[in-house]
Amino acid sequence: MSFLSGAVLSFSLFSLRGVIFTSVVSTPPEIFEDVMKYSGVIAFDVFFNYLALTYTTLLQSVGDTRRPAIVNVVAVGVNVVFDPFFVLGIGPFPRLGVVGAALTDVMGKMISIGALTYVLRRSYPELRIRFTKEIDVEWTRLVLRVGLPILTLGLMNGFAFLVQLRLVNVLGIIVATSFSIGFVIMDIVDAALWGLSGAPAIMVGQSLGAGDRKRAREVAFKAAFLIFGLMVLGACILYPIRRRVVDVFADTPSILNETELFLATLLPTLPLFGLFVSGMFTGRGSGHTLFPTSVGILRLWGVRLGLGYFLAFTFGMGALGVWVAISLSNVVGGFISILWVKYGNWAEPVVKKNPA
Numbered sequence: 001m002s003f004l005s006g007a008v009l010s011f012s013l014f015s016l017r018g019v020i021f022t023s024v025v026s027t028p029p030e031i032f033e034d035v036m037k038y039s040g041v042i043a044f045d046v047f048f049n050y051l052a053l054t055y056t057t058l059l060q061s062v063g064d065t066r067r068p069a070i071v072n073v074v075a076v077g078v079n080v081v082f083d084p085f086f087v088l089g090i091g092p093f094p095r096l097g098v099v100g101a102a103l104t105d106v107m108g109k110m111i112s113i114g115a116l117t118y119v120l121r122r123s124y125p126e127l128r129i130r131f132t133k134e135i136d137v138e139w140t141r142l143v144l145r146v147g148l149p150i151l152t153l154g155l156m157n158g159f160a161f162l163v164q165l166r167l168v169n170v171l172g173i174i175v176a177t178s179f180s181i182g183f184v185i186m187d188i189v190d191a192a193l194w195g196l197s198g199a200p201a202i203m204v205g206q207s208l209g210a211g212d213r214k215r216a217r218e219v220a221f222k223a224a225f226l227i228f229g230l231m232v233l234g235a236c237i238l239y240p241i242r243r244r245v246v247d248v249f250a251d252t253p254s255i256l257n258e259t260e261l262f263l264a265t266l267l268p269t270l271p272l273f274g275l276f277v278s279g280m281f282t283g284r285g286s287g288h289t290l291f292p293t294s295v296g297i298l299r300l301w302g303v304r305l306g307l308g309y310f311l312a313f314t315f316g317m318g319a320l321g322v323w324v325a326i327s328l329s330n331v332v333g334g335f336i337s338i339l340w341v342k343y344g345n346w347a348e349p350v351v352k353k354n355p356a
Contacts, residue, residue, distance in 0.1 A: 003131075006050025014043035024162050026169045028176055034098045041102035048109035055116035058127055060202055064119075071115040075108035082107065146350060149293035150284065160300040167308060167322060175319045178258035181249045185263065189234055189270060196227050197277045201285030208286055213347040216286065220341050224278035231274035235267045242267065258319060265323040272334025279337025287350035291340055299333035 013020070017039045021027040027035050056068045082104045089095025096103065120127055168179045200223035207216035238245065242263040243256065250256055276295070283292035304325050311321025340346070 002050045002054040006047040009050075010043045010047035013046060014040060017043070020162070025165045027165075028169055028173045030173055038098040038102050041099055042105060045102065045105045045109055048106060048113060052109050052112040052116065055113065055120060055129070058129075059116065059119065059124075060198065061205075062124065062127075063202065063206070064123070065199060065202070067119050068116065071112050071119070074115070075112045078111055079104045079108040142350070146287045146289055149289040153280075153293040153296045156297050156300060160305060163305055164308075164322075167305070167312065168319075171312070171319050171322070174252075174254050174258055175322075177250070177255050178262055178319070179322075181246060181255070181259045182262040182266070184249065185238075185245055186266065189231075189238075193227065193231065193274055193277055196230065197223075197274075197281040199223075200278070201281040204282055204285030205287075208347065208349045211349075216347050220278070220282040220285075220346075224275055224282075224338055224341055227274040227278050228271045231271040235270045239264070239267050261320065262323050265320070265327050266330075269327040269330035269334075273330040274334070275338045276330065276333035276336075279333075279341050282341050283346060286346045288344075288346040288348070291344065291346070292337065295333055295336050295340075298336075299329040303329040303332050 017036060021032065021035050021039065056072075059065070059068050083101060084090055085093040086096050086100025086103055087098075088100075093100075117129070120129060165176075165179075169176045200219055203219045203223075204216045207213070207219060243260050246256055246259045246263065250259060276299070280292040280296065283289045307328065308322045308325030311317045311325055312319070313321075315321060317324070
């Protein structure tokens with residue numbers, strides 16, 4: 001299923017990227033050609049990413065989180081090392097610009113797939129990865145019950161991001177560039193956040209599998225506040241030096257000022273975004289994915305996009321209205337998620353044990 005889904009979406013992105021980046025996203029003309037080149041190569045990265053995530057998820061589900069992390073570090077390291085050579089054309093390598101950046105991403109995914117395949121075959125020969133027609137109704141029903149909300153959220157996230165890009169691009173090249181730079185910086189924080197949240201999800205699933213609901217709740221709640229505290233620390237460190245960080249990515253004063261405003265608005269709400277992600281991973285670990293998906297859709301479409309449009313255009317706040325709406329979406333998602341983690345019924349197991 002991962003192979004087929006990745007192949008379809010990869011082909012769709014490659015074939016439809018012209019329509020996506022004109023009619024849907026309204027890419028500024030100054031960067032349209034580079035966007036088309038980059039997306040043409042990154043479409044293959046989408047396919048390889050589906051395969052790499054399949055192997056990573058299998059290993060994490062049996063508690064092996066160390067080796068996938070090591071493989072990912074190696075793959076990212078290769079990406080980082082080769083980026084300057086391919087992008088800037090250092091030494092014998094041609095200057096490929098954004099195409100070079102995309103190519104190193106693809107290289108990293110291929111390295112991950114090869115290494116993870118080796119780990120699975122060597123250490124877990126009972127986990128046989130192959131194509132099969134042996135998919136029964138009960139398995140399909142359970143996978144759809146747990147996975148369909150996650151798939152829905154993923155698709156809604158994707159469409160929401162496209163609409164968000166269109167909203168930002170309409171406001172001009174300065175705002176669009178500031179948005180891109182701001183989210184590059186935020187992605188660094190997100191990477192740590194998603195890694196931290198994945199471990200409690202595994203622990204929640206294993207606790208429920210052992211019939212220990214009390215421990216599952218304790219793990220989820222303590223993990224949420226640990227992540228909250230770490231996000232507070234990260235925001236406190238990053239906030240005072242935000243302009244220096246932005247200065248690494250841009251030197252135009254107007255872009256510097258707009259990106260600094262973006263970070264100044266968003267950074268204080270990072271801890272609450274951490275609570276939202278904790279709630280989402282608690283749902284994934286327990287198999288109760290519908291409620292976190294609903295919260296995710298609300299914060300994206302209701303607050304980030306709906307409120308963002310009204311603040312930016314109806315109330316004439318421009319880019320600041322978009323930044324405020326993104327921040328408020330973190331606040332709404334965080335508060336609702338932590339209440340659900342504390343008081344929700346997610347500790348009811350979705351997989352019933354067969355009688356002995």
